[in-house]
Amino acid sequence: MLETERHEKILQLLKEKNTVKIQELVELTSSSESTIRRDLTVLEKKEYLKRVHGGASKLQGKLQEPTMNEKSSKNHQAKQKIAQFAVGLIEEGESIYLDAGSTIVEMIPFLPENIVVVTNGITHIPLLLEKNIKTYLIGGFVKPSTNAVVGRDAIASLEHYRFDKCFMGVNGIHPQYGYTTPDQEEAAVKQLAMSLSREAFILADDSKFSEVAFARIADIKTATIITNDLESDIKNQYAGKTDIKVVTA
Amino acid sequence: MLETERHEKILQLLKEKNTVKIQELVELTSSSESTIRRDLTVLEKKEYLKRVHGGASKLQGKLQEPTMNEKSSKNHQAKQKIAQFAVGLIEEGESIYLDAGSTIVEMIPFLPENIVVVTNGITHIPLLLEKNIKTYLIGGFVKPSTNAVVGRDAIASLEHYRFDKCFMGVNGIHPQYGYTTPDQEEAAVKQLAMSLSREAFILADDSKFSEVAFARIADIKTATIITNDLESDIKNQYAGKTDIKVVTA
DNA sequence: TCAAAATCAATCAAAATCCTTCATTATTTT
DNA sequence: AAAATAATGAAGGATTTTGATTGATTTTGA
Missing domain, CATH: 3.40.50.1360 (Rossmann fold)
Incomplete structure (x- = not known):
């Protein structure tokens, strides 16, 4: 699969959901965990998202109400x-x-x-x-x-x-x-x-x-x-x- | 097939899809991989698109419009x-x-x-x-x-x-x-x-x-x-x- | 707190993609 | 029509990306 195509899918899902798990992305893109991890590393470096343990989350200026979020x-x-x-x-x-x-x-x-x-x-x-x-x-x-x-x-x-x-x-x-x-x-x-x-x-x-x-x-x-x-x-x-x-x- | 005709097809598909795979373009234009690669190289130089591993992607921001714009x-x-x-x-x-x-x-x-x-x-x-x-x-x-x-x-x-x-x-x-x-x-x-x-x-x-x-x-x-x-x-x-x-x- | 489970980073071989070269085929020029 | 020029497709080795494995690290739950 094309690199950017996968990146787009990742960002797309993130847009909808605020947080994504590695496993979700593996299934969504039908590629391996390693590949997804590498993608996330790249996308983090480009400041499109923030990596968190278990996946990635939207990178937003202001944090929302934690209770609401939870x-x-x-x-x-x-x-x-x-x-x-x-x-x-x-x-x-x-x-x-x-x-x-x-x-x-x-x-x-x-x-x-x-x-x-x-x-x-x-x-x-x-x-x-x-x-x-x-x-x-x-x-x-x-x-x-x-x-x-x-x-x-x-x-x-x-x-x-x-x-x-x-x-x-x-x-x-x-x-x-x-x-x-x-x-x-x-x-x-x-x-x-x-x-x-x-x-x-x-x-x-x-x-x-x-x-x-x-x-x-x-x-x-x-x-x-x-x-x-x-x-x-x-x-x-x-x-x-x-x-x-x-x-x- | 005429060179410019192929280029237009490529740009057309890119417009619709944001990213294209080489293989897609091979099928779309029924020409060889080599030819498509050469086309992408040319089109990249003219700033109509960005090559990525596996194909090409839209270049976003300001560049894409003005060049096309004449x-x-x-x-x-x-x-x-x-x-x-x-x-x-x-x-x-x-x-x-x-x-x-x-x-x-x-x-x-x-x-x-x-x-x-x-x-x-x-x-x-x-x-x-x-x-x-x-x-x-x-x-x-x-x-x-x-x-x-x-x-x-x-x-x-x-x-x-x-x-x-x-x-x-x-x-x-x-x-x-x-x-x-x-x-x-x-x-x-x-x-x-x-x-x-x-x-x-x-x-x-x-x-x-x-x-x-x-x-x-x-x-x-x-x-x-x-x-x-x-x-x-x-x-x-x-x-x-x-x-x-x-x-x- | 500690141990089990899950997630992560590093590594390497396999697969896919890429670039270069060259012979062949079209197109243009003379 | 012949020669010159340009475009094309195929083949090889070089490069990049990928997926699996390993052991290290973090999180979880008692």
Whole structure:
């Protein structure tokens, strides 16, 4: 691989995440640990980043609130673990639907090349193209707040496709009220995408459990949940109602 | 193959990708590794790019623009004038189709708010949203090199809409062969968008006249051309065949 | 604090890329 | 048309990059 191409990927990921682990970069670039270490050394010398034990971090003039940092990075780590696990379920040659949103975007760096991705998330596109993944975009109204494509035309556009697997973020998971999200139009798109998939997966950290948002997407049993460690009383609530895959962080 | 033709291909790809591998260029130009290496050496000396182990990368900062600029910056001013004139044709409340591509993107800063825009250019989206313009995106395959949405699904997606006006970039304008562009799939999308519009406008600087590219979009008379100053012999060629609006720069 | 685990730096052989040279093929000039 | 000039592709050895291994260092968790 081209030296600068790898450097760009590293800096790109760092831009999104503030900190990166060596192992992530090894997988992202499919090169060896040694190579990544050498890259980091070079990039540090050029003052593009700061090396830290275990990886590298953004180099910024002012440090942010340490409490904020600690919390969000922990949350972020959980998200990444979940995303990485989700990608592990994908097999070569499959066609995949990726929901718009920050939960799902974490999957992209880990995706294999030989798949077809359909998405309604415009912000995913550059990342997908950078990975040389065949990418299809749903047509329709672009919701300004989230850069997600929704509405009547999005529904019609979706009907053109069928998926092996789809991956969704949601705002609420509840044993009785099912999966929910605040926006009615996004819910409709998610619902249809799920019904067009052989298998549906919900990615959610533990904070989403027992929450209920305005618009209902689907019943709890229509998807497999991928989440991080759960408290045991929550686990019991869902026992037998649907598959839950727990990623231990 | 002509030397300059290869050089242009190289620079073109570099523009899109930031970094290119030798092997990519070998395939793209179907010439040997040696030749590509020689080309890169030449282009580096002219400060069009930077060689790196494995290929070449864009040189960033100030150098890249000004060297190119004898041609490009003059060209850019013309493009802007043309774009501004085109926007002047739009009236409040109209529904507009904007083609993907660098010619059309120049229009966006001048657009009024109270219109509806449909586009197949993903890179236009953030600019449009920033201006609070109601934006619809065509669905379909995302062409990596141009970030344009094309293909069968794009065609189907387009059929949902009707436009008051559409604005297009093209690569060739010829009195006999009409409007042409290098990519067959993009041509199909342009063609349909034009036929869905009450009025169609082609934005083109004078370098596009008398050129012919691979894929035909439409006959010369199906659109109004917006261009900068033309030499009089060219003007005569088109006299009576179609409307030409000339923007004096 | 200490020991186990993880991460790191240094080294070296293998692989990939690069440069030089030369014969061959195109293009231009005469 | 022939000669001169320029561009091309292939082959070899030189150089750079890479990945694996080793032992040193740092972090982690009891």
